[in-house]
Amino acid sequence: MTNGMGTPPQTTPEDLGIGSVQAERSGRFLTADGRFNTRRLGLRGWGSLSPFHLMLSLNWWMFFALVLALFVLTNLVFAVLYVLCGADALQMTTEHPIDNTFWKAFFFSIETLSTIGYGHIAPTTMAAHLVSSVEAFTGLLGVALITGVLFARFSRPNTHILWSKNVIFAPYQGGEALMVRLTNGAYNELIELDVQIVLVFYEWVQGQKVRRFYPLKLERHEVEFFSLAWTLVHPLTPSSPLWGLTPQHMHEREIELMVILHATDDVLSQRVHARVSYTAEDFLWNVKFASMYVSNSHGAVTIDVRKLSDVEPVLK
């Protein structure tokens, strides 16, 4: 798979008719943490809002709060329905029954929806039986839905790639290279990684400011495993689109460096994805990454991930 944006043009002239982005449409494509900084207006309601995606995207606290809210709300609705069935609809057989009709209905609803059914509160009229039958069905579906969503949440890989804070220009084979360093911030192991870097900046073509996308050639774009850290290396050669660019150029051209990673979670056997984006102020010159290695502990090769962004000055 080559790199590139879904749109707009890349290494082609700006008058392609394929939606070249004019200069006034500025703004970075990815946010610093790798989410897409784009919007699509005019999406129609049908087919577009997926409650399932929403439930997968919420964090765990929000998710449990949502499930709890749905649980309480559903029981409130059914409690009201039982109350509407009349005061005698539910009979309570314990010694000191709850006098409050609503609470009796609410607790009965919970015992029904959760399929507990102690039976110390029980329906007596046809209406109450019908409502409780509907609630029984609702409970079955609800448990099935929550089980499905929970499983989907659980089984999504817990990817947490850590990226170096800066993009650096460091000495490399007698010349220089652009470097980004990454490591795995989660306890899972990632294998079969491949990465690509796309450079975005403005160019003046025939007097017009046009945004261009360039894939950067990497010294190595795929590795088999990733148990320590990985430094991405793009050698600065005359054929590089970065050749001769000064920090000031980078600011003027609103440079953006997007890094896109694909990998396989070793435990779940699932493909995972990560992205990061850097802009002009994230670039450093005349430094190199400091070693992350620390003394072996128990014979294992060991790195300290807190040193991921550490750099050392390079003496010219």
Added chain:
Amino acid sequence: MTNGMGTPPQTTPEDLGIGSVQAERSGRFLTADGRFNTRRLGLRGWGSLSPFHLMLSLNWWMFFALVLALFVLTNLVFAVLYVLCGADALQMTTEHPIDNTFWKAFFFSIETLSTIGYGHIAPTTMAAHLVSSVEAFTGLLGVALITGVLFARFSRPNTHILWSKNVIFAPYQGGEALMVRLTNGAYNELIELDVQIVLVFYEWVQGQKVRRFYPLKLERHEVEFFSLAWTLVHPLTPSSPLWGLTPQHMHEREIELMVILHATDDVLSQRVHARVSYTAEDFLWNVKFASMYVSNSHGAVTIDVRKLSDVEPVLK
């Protein structure tokens, strides 16, 4: 993966013996919305009808209606069985028991199948106990089945690719190119897209009308992400099977343009697929796609998907 149809022959002569489609077998291969416009007669019942595929294919209203119908039907069957066990089979301990034997049995069945089991109706005879044991087992399996199907439905990617209404011939690099534009009509993000276009039309080979399949060479057939819109570009060169074709040729040859898209859902990490098909009346000449970009909102690059099919005339 190259492009092509499962059958019939493609860039090979018509007398291959590999099932070339004769002229009288006309009809488009894909419907306009991308479903296969083909039929296979003679499929045997065994191994072919999958209730699971059916339950995945139904829309949500139909699906819930089907589940509800199965739930009611199962309870009706068990209610009848309880009635057959005799009037004393089920004892009701609430103050004003339901007189109607059927309804008592029906509500007892629901409380059993859903594993609620209030106990205010309870089996008393061996027969009733046996039936309720069978229903308990049925309930367990039923809940498991519905949970599985619901999860499978939920976890299927909610792909909703929007395609431009027309295939256009627009100016491109001093010449012309065939173009199709697409965008993502759902809120999920798609990555790792690849696309192919297959052209189908009739040719006269040795006096015989034969249907031919040609893959169209695209200026770019894969992109890494798809957060905005993507214009597919097939340059019209002498090597293109479309070179020199007039609108009238297209009608005579019953031209069909099939576009096949593969992508990965960014949240679910699953491969998704989409297809579309265009016929002669969907082609436009001397136009280009209008820009979809609108003023940036909150610094994000923004498009209006309602402009997907908008075209502008091209002045020669």
Added chain:
Amino acid sequence: MTNGMGTPPQTTPEDLGIGSVQAERSGRFLTADGRFNTRRLGLRGWGSLSPFHLMLSLNWWMFFALVLALFVLTNLVFAVLYVLCGADALQMTTEHPIDNTFWKAFFFSIETLSTIGYGHIAPTTMAAHLVSSVEAFTGLLGVALITGVLFARFSRPNTHILWSKNVIFAPYQGGEALMVRLTNGAYNELIELDVQIVLVFYEWVQGQKVRRFYPLKLERHEVEFFSLAWTLVHPLTPSSPLWGLTPQHMHEREIELMVILHATDDVLSQRVHARVSYTAEDFLWNVKFASMYVSNSHGAVTIDVRKLSDVEPVLK
């Protein structure tokens, strides 16, 4: 992915030391319906017998019978435990309680394991409460297990590839080609298919009978979709290992033709696999496959899968 067997050698001399199969180890590698005709002795119990694979491999009747058997067995075990708790361990509150201690215990067990819990039979002693607590836990795990297995069974693609009964040698581009025809015998749609054919036969190398594996070069080894039928074509050229082979040669050399198919289920987005194997008696000469196309029904291109293996004589 190239083709080949996990072992033994393929296009390499027989004295590789990589486990060449001597002549006396005869027998086809795949059964006619595509299962591996191989055995591995000495597998240790640990790590090798997977109950999950077993439950996925059983047909539905066997599977339900197994689940039912486990359900009954578990309830029998717990019923015995309740009986061992003493006659007063379980109290029954309905008017005409079951006198038989075992049956009372058995039905109570079912109501507990299935989490129904009517409560008309209830534990009274500490021992009975403890046993029922264990059974409650067992029931929770059991439901979870069966739900998981059922979902896994349901979500496995229902692949049912139909293969032509014979391998034929038919006219092709002025010469001849080996052909196999296949179609989809299930209602699901398959896309992104790729296929390979491996030829296995004996050769005499330095006076020794050695089994050799040859991939056959196909005119087309992958197609994008498979809504009708697909004829695999291996042209008979001098570079083909089949060149010059007579029917008698095939029998003597115990020829086996293995066809291996990979595809993607369009609804489930899952990769599926199918295999078939042909031996000498399955080859036909001087025939070609008959057309499977029938009159269009409702404008759709239509085939009759019952004609898959139909051949017509070829006049020389």
Added chain:
Amino acid sequence: MTNGMGTPPQTTPEDLGIGSVQAERSGRFLTADGRFNTRRLGLRGWGSLSPFHLMLSLNWWMFFALVLALFVLTNLVFAVLYVLCGADALQMTTEHPIDNTFWKAFFFSIETLSTIGYGHIAPTTMAAHLVSSVEAFTGLLGVALITGVLFARFSRPNTHILWSKNVIFAPYQGGEALMVRLTNGAYNELIELDVQIVLVFYEWVQGQKVRRFYPLKLERHEVEFFSLAWTLVHPLTPSSPLWGLTPQHMHEREIELMVILHATDDVLSQRVHARVSYTAEDFLWNVKFASMYVSNSHGAVTIDVRKLSDVEPVLK
């Protein structure tokens, strides 16, 4: 996918600035059974500890013990809450009620959490009803969680690759080749295998001891199926990094041979992975692998996996 380590440098000079591993950071990269022998210090708590991965990694006994512990613990917590609601909070309707307040609360909790709800113990006060409502919700979530985890555990492929105990140097095509033999130790079938071998050892570059990684070229690195055994063969040619290495060299250079396998489980259609690592003491010279084939049983080609590591001396 080429082979390589996530870090450090491979075929590049040691002063890359990309984290070359100095000589003092010794220790093998993979343990003998294929786990990563690396550590990452400084991982932050957030985002890194995944309970789901933990529950997938435990063996079955540990897993069930953990689930049981969680079940008992949750019930203890709720039992205490019910006790705190007061002595009258729970009413027991059986003839000989449990006098002990704690045990009554504990059993009631189990009947609630498991959604059994016999009702012979039932809440009477508002406080008890509220606690049981919370427990009902907890029970629903808990069942959903355990179902999800169990399914995930069950559906993970049961891969059990057996590797030959030794790496051998055996005769091959007039010269020698490095060989490793593997077979499938589980009853499932694996297809679409590909393998790579990476050699790691120290070199002295400009007076510095540097660790280097070399992929080894294999005579065959992928096979379509793996129903018997597979011998990996790396021919010893002058271009091999192993050319001319003596056993003593291997010890001095702390050689490590890592073998990485990817395959597809035929039943589950899932990608699986296996790794193994050999060090200097695992190498054997002047031997060849003994045949694993045994007399055909029922016409099937048969091997004895216990002979996987058997070697025979080679007479020079």
